[in-house]
Structure formats: C-alpha cells, structure tokens
Amino acid sequence: MRPGEERVARMALGMLVEPGCRELGVLVRSVGAQEALARVVGGFGISRALAGAVQARVRGSGVEGSPDVGTQLAERMEELAERLGARIVTAVDEEWPSALDDLVKASREGNMLRRDTDPPMCVWLRGPLRFAETLERSVSVVGARAITGYGAYVASEFAYGLAECGCTVVSGGALGVDVTAHRGALAGAGATVAVLACGIDKAYPAANAAVLEQIGDEGLLVTEWPPGTHPHKTRFLTRNRVIAAATRGTVMIEAGSRSGARSTLGYARLLQRTAMVVPGPINSPMSVGCHVELRQPGTVLVTRVEEVIEEIGSIGELATPIQGAGRPEDVLDPLQARILDAVRPRRATTAEQIAATAGVSGRDARRNLPLLEELGFVVSGPDGYRLSSEPRGPVEGEPPPAGRPAGRRGSAEPRPPGGEEGW
Incomplete structure (x- = not known):
C-alpha cells in the first residue's frame, strides 16, 4: 500500500472507530489499514458490535452509500483541519512519535477500559511544535482536579523547573494539577503539550479556555477525537494512555483513592516508562492515591525536579544529594x-x-x-x-588547619604547663 493510501485509511478509521479499539488495532496489524477500512465499512470479518458502531458513524457523517468512504472522509477531515488551524498526523507521517506504538503492549483481555488501549489511528494537532521532536525529552505531570495549596505549589514548581531544564511538560488540560502544570511550564518559557479528551475545537473545561488557547499558540494541543466531539468520562481514561506512552515518565502529584491520574501511572508502569510520585501529608485525602501507588513495585518517590531529571534524563544527569545546612x-x-x-x-x-x-x-x-x-x-x-560565643570557622577559600605533627617536641608545639607528662 502506498503511504498516501495508508494515511487516508488511518484517518478514516480514526473518524469511524472510537480510539483505542483493540479489535481494530489487531485487524490493522494483520491485514493493513486499507483492508481493515474495507471490512469495517462493509461489516464483514469483524464483530457485530464494531460493525454496528461503524455503521452508526457512517450514517452520521453523511457518506453512506459512497463508493469511496475513506477518501471522502479524509478530504472532509483535511478541510476541517485547515479551517480550524489544525493538522492531522498518522503513523506513516514523519511527525508521528514512535513512542505511541508501544501502546500495543498495553492491550490486555479483560475490562473494556483496560483492554481498549491500542495506539491511535491518527491524532489532531494544533500548535507550532513538531509532535515527535517535542516529546523526545518529556515528562507528564498528572494529579487531582481538586488540588490543595500544597498540590498547586508542587505542580507549579515542578513544571517550571522541568521547563527550565529543557523538558516538555505533558498533561491533560484539566482543572487542578493539569492546568497548574501547563501554566508553570509556560511561565518557565518551556514547551507544554495538552492531550485532550474532546475535539480540537472544544475548550474543555471552559475555565481553562485561556490557557488552552495559549498552548495552541505556543505549545501543542493533541487529541484523537475529531472536531465536535464532546468529552465523556470513559474518554478521559482512554486519553490517559496517550499521556503515559508519549513521555519518558509520569509524575503524579496529589491523587485521591479513585483518581483517574492513577490510571496514567499504571499505563506508565505497563509501558516501562518511569512512574514517579510526590508524597503528601499522610492525613490528606488528596494524597491517599499517591501513597497507595508508592507501595507498588517500580514506583519512584520524587521530591525535587532534579530527581525527576535523574530518572528520565541522559546518563550522568544525577541529582545533587540533599545535605543539611552547613555548620x-x-x-x-x-x-x-x-x-x-x-x-x-x-x-x-x-x-x-x-x-x-x-x-x-x-x-x-x-x-x-x-x-x-x-x-x-x-x-x-x-x-x-x-x-567562644561566635565560632567563625575557616576563612572562605582557605583549608582548615590540620593538626600539628605528633611524635616530636619542637618550636611548633608549646610546652605544657606542669611538666612533660603526656608528651
């Protein structure tokens, strides 16, 4: 299949099938995107559930009965992207980050939310940054929406520090830790990426509209869902797999026992990314999830930006050991x-x-x-x-005097009062 045909097929599949669909992912890997598109549109060789879902979207898109559904959908998508100032990237494009292909490892039988974790068919992007290049040195910062003052401080400081160190800060654009991390990275004049659970044209939540607009102007907005798509609860959980896969590691800052941020951390561990957690007060309900995750094998406790860099950076980027104040x-x-x-x-x-x-x-x-x-x-x-009431220590830059040599008496050593005993 020519790259153009593969791209068109993947774009159409991204419109017709909900992101993360494992059945579709297996089909594409076995017969290719173009043949997979023919099967899902024709309703043969696939499950009844997938066939029904695709037919509902074909009818809704207004291309039902078209001899070439894929081409028509792809053309509409390109026109819509141009109108919105966005672009569409698939796995055959240079801008595609290969890290997302690792999501194949996350596919497991069982619960639907855990199972449907395949790589995206395509993504919609808005912003000046190049997708793959921007993620080469990146960290996701996730956590609670209802953060405390402690969580806001940590998220802001971490994001600002990571940005200053040349790391891209990736988060979900939500309230709480997400938007605080985005703001911190922007304040640090660094790159930040918001992975959305809705269409690229939706500012959700509305309270974060200004920040999301700034990210679209200076950073990168990313989503798997076509324009017009509204966020649903399950889409946030599906979105989290992309946040984990796209980055070298995930830092979780404040999370309740049922926080969705914990799923992002779980994906990070599953994909062999570094899973990092900032501890909180042991009596805070907003840190219960953090402390539970810290007990999981493979989770790293971090309290400073330098420790995060040590985990995800290059060889030799080690955090300076913490020492008490000098005396x-x-x-x-x-x-x-x-x-x-x-x-x-x-x-x-x-x-x-x-x-x-x-x-x-x-x-x-x-x-x-x-x-x-x-x-x-x-x-x-x-x-x-x-x-002495005011010990001064050695003069700065001057080594402390060493003890005088033992074993001989001489002018360098004063004679003791009271005789020679002990010399």
Whole structure:
C-alpha cells in the first residue's frame, strides 16, 4: 500500500472507530489499514458490535452509500483541519512519535477500559511544535482536579523547573494539577503539550479556555477525537494512555483513592516508562492515591525536579544529594570535634581536664586546642579554655588547619604547663 493510501485509511478509521479499539488495532496489524477500512465499512470479518458502531458513524457523517468512504472522509477531515488551524498526523507521517506504538503492549483481555488501549489511528494537532521532536525529552505531570495549596505549589514548581531544564511538560488540560502544570511550564518559557479528551475545537473545561488557547499558540494541543466531539468520562481514561506512552515518565502529584491520574501511572508502569510520585501529608485525602501507588513495585518517590531529571534524563544527569545546612564545626575532623564537645561554655578548664572529659590523651588535647582557638571555636585565658560565643570557622577559600605533627617536641608545639607528662 502506498503511504498516501495508508494515511487516508488511518484517518478514516480514526473518524469511524472510537480510539483505542483493540479489535481494530489487531485487524490493522494483520491485514493493513486499507483492508481493515474495507471490512469495517462493509461489516464483514469483524464483530457485530464494531460493525454496528461503524455503521452508526457512517450514517452520521453523511457518506453512506459512497463508493469511496475513506477518501471522502479524509478530504472532509483535511478541510476541517485547515479551517480550524489544525493538522492531522498518522503513523506513516514523519511527525508521528514512535513512542505511541508501544501502546500495543498495553492491550490486555479483560475490562473494556483496560483492554481498549491500542495506539491511535491518527491524532489532531494544533500548535507550532513538531509532535515527535517535542516529546523526545518529556515528562507528564498528572494529579487531582481538586488540588490543595500544597498540590498547586508542587505542580507549579515542578513544571517550571522541568521547563527550565529543557523538558516538555505533558498533561491533560484539566482543572487542578493539569492546568497548574501547563501554566508553570509556560511561565518557565518551556514547551507544554495538552492531550485532550474532546475535539480540537472544544475548550474543555471552559475555565481553562485561556490557557488552552495559549498552548495552541505556543505549545501543542493533541487529541484523537475529531472536531465536535464532546468529552465523556470513559474518554478521559482512554486519553490517559496517550499521556503515559508519549513521555519518558509520569509524575503524579496529589491523587485521591479513585483518581483517574492513577490510571496514567499504571499505563506508565505497563509501558516501562518511569512512574514517579510526590508524597503528601499522610492525613490528606488528596494524597491517599499517591501513597497507595508508592507501595507498588517500580514506583519512584520524587521530591525535587532534579530527581525527576535523574530518572528520565541522559546518563550522568544525577541529582545533587540533599545535605543539611552547613555548620562551622563541619570543618573539624572527628578528634577535633570530640575535643570541642568537652570544652565548657562559660567556665574555663585546662587542657588536661578537657582531655579527661573527652576521653583523649592530654597530648591530643594540647595539640588541637590551639587550632580550635585559631578557628574561633574556643578562647584561652590564664585558667584554660572555654567555648567562644561566635565560632567563625575557616576563612572562605582557605583549608582548615590540620593538626600539628605528633611524635616530636619542637618550636611548633608549646610546652605544657606542669611538666612533660603526656608528651
């Protein structure tokens, strides 16, 4: 079959059959798109349910009885796309991301929502970005619609940070985490893709119309459904498989126990993408789903953008380990720290008393106390040493002084008061 014929057949099938249909996917893979189109339109070699569904759409489209249903539908689709400022992409086009073909792996017998997960026949796009190129380094950010202030903060910060790191942020354009992630990516001057569960001409939900319009101008709007299609509950769940397949990994931020975002994470695991979850407060109903998913094998806990990049980025893009705030005494070696712990804060004590308290030799105490004084940790007086009220540590850029060499007496080491004992 010539590429043009394959493209026309896939476009027509995308109009006539609900996205994700496994029966259609198996048929196309076995006999090709053109023969599959002939069978579904003719109603032979397919199930009664699929034949009935196709006939209903053929009648509704006004091409019933046409000698070439596929060509007529494809021409209408191209005209409609041009009128809407959109374009149609199929698996035979250069702009098609091969990652979507992995959805064949997600097809499983059983529940209809789980079973009908085949790759799209075609997608409608609106926006200046190239589909495949935009998804090469991408992360999906999903979660609850009714987010808390915590969820809004995390979604915004993650999306902004990912955009700054050159990652495309993909989400579903819905309320809550989705739209917050889109806004964060746009604020970070990054690329963002909204995968819709309705026609490309529908701004759903209406509250997000302005953001979706901006994404269509600067990013990319994507949908499998033809213009005029309204969103249904099952279509959101079907849409989620594309969000998971298109990206290198999925981050879930806030999700209730029945959140649809959990299906996206499940698809990510099934497709061997990285499934990541941001934990929330353990007493928050909006984080119950997150915590349940964190107990699933293969799920990665993330708390920073750097950790997300480490999971989906190139080899060597490692997150910097989290460390506590630096303290002046961090420059000390274990022996010096032990001696410093034994110095009293207000009452001066001798080196021998400090050594006894610390459990070290008098020699070690006498060697290191002058260094601690030089660093500003202790001050000395006629009665011995006490803690300084303002330890300064080493001067920036200057290594901390090392302990003086042991084993010999000399001008570098002061003589101890009270004789030679301990030297």
